[in-house]
Amino acid sequence: MxxxxxxxxxxxxxxxxxxxxxxxxxxxxxxxxxxxxxxxxxxxxxxxxxxxxxxxxxxxxxxxxxxxxxxxxxxxxxxxxxxxxxxxxxxxxxxxxxxxxxxxxxxxxxxxxxxxxxxxxxxNQPKANDISLIETNGLKIDPDQRSVKLYGENIELTPKEFDILYLLACHPKKVYSAEQIFQLVWGETYYESRNTVMVHIRTLRKKLGEDKRKNHFIKTIWGVGYSFNG
Incomplete structure (x- = not known):
């Protein structure tokens, strides 16, 4: 169709x-x-x-x-x-x-x-059975349901926010540049879209309550990019 x-x-x-x-x-x-x-x-x-x-x-x-x-x-x-x-x-x-x-x-x-x-x-293709659930420090990311919970509470994320979080969480400690995140999540050629990635990271952090708790799940590597700090 x-x-x-x-x-x-x-x-x-x-x-x-x-x-x-x-x-x-x-x-x-x-x-x-x-x-x-x-x-x-x-x-x-x-x-x-x-x-x-x-x-x-x-x-x-x-x-x-x-x-x-x-x-x-x-x-x-x-x-x-x-x-x-x-x-x-x-x-x-x-x-x-x-x-x-x-x-x-x-x-x-x-x-x-x-x-x-x-x-x-x-x-949105059928997911393989081996796609893993990610759980760390109270954060639960379910790629099959495309859902995120923090200490049991649902965190409502946009599709792009979920994709960014899941990308980083699948490769903890690996640093992704804004260009790499844009190309992998948006599936497009990078065209001065650093602000786009920054806006999504900023909103994602706010939804995860990183301004209120000590554990920051997304770590900024200044001058390089971002990594998951689970």
């Missing part, structure tokens, strides 16, 4: 343009003109990736992404005229996997869609 992509944008011409390019790639395309309609489609149909505008009627893109993330893990790409660093960081913290500003190159968007879907399909 062809992957199904939802485009949520109230600018009809832009949505139609994206649809043309995605259909050329063989994708099935659904469209919504506002956030509420986008949520209804996600909840009623099988959607593999969502492209979200931010400034939409009824429900903006940020709120739509938040509500999607409560129940679904498919990749979300923000496509917006809002180009400030604050908006990009907010989108990534909310749970988006990528952020592209308007005006945009349709072929670049298609390339990013392809990259996100490759990664998503890879992590």
């Amino acid at each position: 062809k992957p199904s992509i939802l485009i949520a944008d109230d600018e009809q011409e832009i949505a139609d343009l994206i649809e043309i390019h995605l259909e050329k790639e063989g994708y099935q395309v659904k469209k919504a003109a506002d956030g509420q309609a986008a949520l209804q489609i996600v909840q009623s149909q099988s959607i593999d990736l969502v492209i979200l505008d931010i400034m939409m009627p009824k429900l903006d893109g940020f709120e739509t992404a938040l509500q999607i993330r409560t129940d679904y893990q498919m990749p979300i790409i923000f496509l917006s005229a809002k180009s400030s660093d604050f908006d990009k960081i907010q989108g990534l913290v909310i749970g988006a996997d990528d952020y592209l500003t308007k005006p945009f190159n349709p072929m670049e968007l298609v390339a990013r869609v392809n990259a996100q879907l490759r990664r998503y399909m890879k992590f």
